[in-house]
Amino acid sequence: MGKKKNNDLNVLKGLTIGPISFWMLFFVAVPLLYIVFISFMQKGDDGSIIYIPTISNYTRMASSLYVKVFWDSLVVAFVTTLFTLVFGYPFAYFATKLKKYKIAIMLLIMAPFLTNSLIRTYGWIVILSTNGSLNHLLLITGIIKEPLKMLYSYGAVMIGMIYTMFPFMVLPLYNSIDKLDKSYLEASKDLGASSLKTFTRVTLPLTMPGIVAGCILVFVPSVGLFFIPDLMGGSNVMLIGNLIRNQFLQANDWPFGAALSIVMIFISLILILSSVKILGKKLDTEVF
Amino acid sequence: MSEIILEMDNIIKNFEDQKVIKNMSLTINKGEFLTLLGPSGCGKTTTLRIIAGFETPTSGSVLLEGNHVENKQPNERNVNTVFQNYALFPHMNVFDNIAYALKIRKVNKAEIKKRVLEMLSLVQLDGYEKRKTDQLSGGQKQRVAIGRALINNPKILLLDEPLGALDLKLRKQMQVELKRLQKKLQITFVYVTHDQEEALNMSDRIAVMNEGIIEQLGTPEDIYERPATKFVAGFIGESNLINTKIKKIDEENISVEFGENKMNLLYKNYDNSKEKESYILIRPENIKYSIVKPQFGLAAIIKEHSYIGSIIKTTMELESGLEIIVSDYDKKKDLIEIGSTVWMSFEPEDVVIVEEG
Numbered sequence: 350m351g352k353k354k355n356n357d358l359n360v361l362k363g364l365t366i367g368p369i370s371f372w373m374l375f376f377v378a379v380p381l382l383y384i385v386f387i388s389f390m391q392k393g394d395d396g397s398i399i400y401i402p403t404i405s406n407y408t409r410m411a412s413s414l415y416v417k418v419f420w421d422s423l424v425v426a427f428v429t430t431l432f433t434l435v436f437g438y439p440f441a442y443f444a445t446k447l448k449k450y451k452i453a454i455m456l457l458i459m460a461p462f463l464t465n466s467l468i469r470t471y472g473w474i475v476i477l478s479t480n481g482s483l484n485h486l487l488l489i490t491g492i493i494k495e496p497l498k499m500l501y502s503y504g505a506v507m508i509g510m511i512y513t514m515f516p517f518m519v520l521p522l523y524n525s526i527d528k529l530d531k532s533y534l535e536a537s538k539d540l541g542a543s544s545l546k547t548f549t550r551v552t553l554p555l556t557m558p559g560i561v562a563g564c565i566l567v568f569v570p571s572v573g574l575f576f577i578p579d580l581m582g583g584s585n586v587m588l589i590g591n592l593i594r595n596q597f598l599q600a601n602d603w604p605f606g607a608a609l610s611i612v613m614i615f616i617s618l619i620l621i622l623s624s625v626k627i628l629g630k631k632l633d634t635e636v637f
Numbered sequence: 638m639s640e641i642i643l644e645m646d647n648i649i650k651n652f653e654d655q656k657v658i659k660n661m662s663l664t665i666n667k668g669e670f671l672t673l674l675g676p677s678g679c680g681k682t683t684t685l686r687i688i689a690g691f692e693t694p695t696s697g698s699v700l701l702e703g704n705h706v707e708n709k710q711p712n713e714r715n716v717n718t719v720f721q722n723y724a725l726f727p728h729m730n731v732f733d734n735i736a737y738a739l740k741i742r743k744v745n746k747a748e749i750k751k752r753v754l755e756m757l758s759l760v761q762l763d764g765y766e767k768r769k770t771d772q773l774s775g776g777q778k779q780r781v782a783i784g785r786a787l788i789n790n791p792k793i794l795l796l797d798e799p800l801g802a803l804d805l806k807l808r809k810q811m812q813v814e815l816k817r818l819q820k821k822l823q824i825t826f827v828y829v830t831h832d833q834e835e836a837l838n839m840s841d842r843i844a845v846m847n848e849g850i851i852e853q854l855g856t857p858e859d860i861y862e863r864p865a866t867k868f869v870a871g872f873i874g875e876s877n878l879i880n881t882k883i884k885k886i887d888e889e890n891i892s893v894e895f896g897e898n899k900m901n902l903l904y905k906n907y908d909n910s911k912e913k914e915s916y917i918l919i920r921p922e923n924i925k926y927s928i929v930k931p932q933f934g935l936a937a938i939i940k941e942h943s944y945i946g947s948i949i950k951t952t953m954e955l956e957s958g959l960e961i962i963v964s965d966y967d968k969k970k971d972l973i974e975i976g977s978t979v980w981m982s983f984e985p986e987d988v989v990i991v992e993e994g
Contacts, residue, residue: 530722530724532720532722532724533724533726533727535691535711535718535720535724536718536720536724536725536726536785537726537737538690538691538710538711538712539689539690539691539711539712539716539717539718539786540712540717540737540738540741540785540786540789541712541738541741541742541789542712542737542741543712546741550737550741551726554728555726555727555728
């Protein structure tokens with residue numbers, strides 16, 4: 350009887366985990382290995398891949414042009430993460446205190462997901478462009494005399510990124526703050542700590558898993574996002590995501606595009622792993 | 638007369654439209670072990686939270702050593718709490734948990750170390766300072782929680798059902814230890830529990846609470862032997878409450894009527910001269926029964942004998958249909974057969990008059 354039950358459970362395990370493992374293996378792991386493979390190959394003049402090993406795709410990146418693209422991408426991703434965290438933490442913190450309305454507030458945060466993010470980005474273009482609604486409003490109210498050039502700059506890219514990534518920061522933060530046992534906060538106050546000290550010594554360390562999860566969820570896609578820099582940064586902004594896309598779709602240089610992708614993945618991984626490790630050590634707790 | 642450490646005057650606490658504490662006054666003496674005892678929802682935890690500062694009373698005042706504290710934050714009063722679920726900080730080890738209050742007050746490191754190690758030894762956890770809280774057993778967590786709350790030398794230590802999560806044997810052991818600790822430190826303990834045995838065992842005084850009021854405040858002996866209300870009588874220990882008519886005879890005597898039977902009792906200063914319906918309480922251990930009719934006795938039919946370790950509990954039914962429980966420590970005696978009619982009797986001095994409450 351017990352054995353049969355165990356077998357049933359194993360079948361269920363196989364049915365749930367099996368297909369997804371299969372999917373991950375053949376549609377993520379294998380293509381990724383292929384990308385690694387072609388990143389060491391050469392490009393033919395007609396855009397084909399010539400299977401002769403080389404490391405020139407990687408050495409090419411040492412040029413200051415590409416280093417700047419990597420650097421700019423990391424800065425944009427870092428600033429996006431920082432801003433979403435700085436705005437997101439207080440937002441999530443007070444949202445959990447709304448009791449009855451907290452579900453409604455979180456639904457509002459999720460509502461934009463119901464529309465395509467590309468369309469939402471076009472929405473920002475309508476607002477920020479030279480003859481857009483924001484300039485129009487500022488001109489009418491007499492705050493400015495000449496329309497401002499807001500679109501096609503790093504500033505516009507940052508606005509678009511922060512706006513798009515905000516929910517990815519708020520959701521894990523909200524979750525970890527909401528499930529924080531209030532008796533820890535009471536214990537802290539009971540033992541003489543002010544509200545501020547309770548926040549820094551108890552709330553913040555205990556919600557650190559949410560902070561780390563939120564930062565990863567924002568940082569990783571931010572490094573590679575290309576449609577926002579494309580639409581809102583135009584030709585003034587070149588980030589790694591755009592560069593990679595251009596290699597694959599315009600320059601037809603797949604080996605170089607592959608090499609750029611691999612380096613981007615490595616940089617993200619190293620940054621994430623080291624920050625998790627440092628945070629974990631500092632707080633004497635396991636983040637995961 | 639001992640010194641008063643805490644005074645609660647006419648406390649009312651409402652949560653929205655729910656009245657949790659209905660006009661309660663209580664004074665607590667310095668160095669005493671006072672227990673708030675009552676069923677869940679009686680307001681005992683709310684009372685404790687008002688003393689701790691987690692709740693502000695809707696009206697009324699709380700005086701700690703003569704100073705108003707009802708509007709002070711928990712971190713502004715020298716009162717500490719041992720929480721029901723311990724609430725040990727999971728991101729700190731045992732040492733840091735206990736040191737928390739000292740670190741907040743910026744005590745120097747050497748002093749913190751000295752005091753925390755002393756506290757660990759007081760709660761019998763020497764050598765556990767590096768442990769993580771999730772590596773501790775329930776009893777050990779309990780000790781850390783007590784140590785953490787005591788490190789600041791609080792004026793009052795508040796304990797919210799601290800032993801509720803422990804198994805019976807450990808609970809008994811911790812009861813003894815807590816009482817010993819309290820005697821040794823001479824700190825006022827205010828203890829919340831719904832376990833009447835725990836309350837009787839540990840307290841100097843017990844406040845029995847029900848539906849937001851204190852039904853009776855007294856020593857464990859007062860509460861058990863002379864319950865003031867029907868609720869207290871029913872809540873503490875096993876009790877037989879019999880509906881009777883009581884009549885005052887003179888300053889020292891009353892008569893109690895059970896249907897046809899009448900019993901005269903010595904009962905000083907019975908405060909009602911009118912004949913009225915009331916209850917008398919007789920504890921199961923004070924009732925005797927036999928098949929021979931005594932001078933005074935009530936007829937009853939044996940319903941059930943049950944063996945519960947140290948005693949034999951017998952349930953019998955009076956003619957009125959009321960069930961009476963009798964406990965007998967003499968287990969060698971032959972049991973009277975179920976269904977037989979017996980005569981139950983008790984001594985006048987074991988009868989306690991209880992008001993409706």
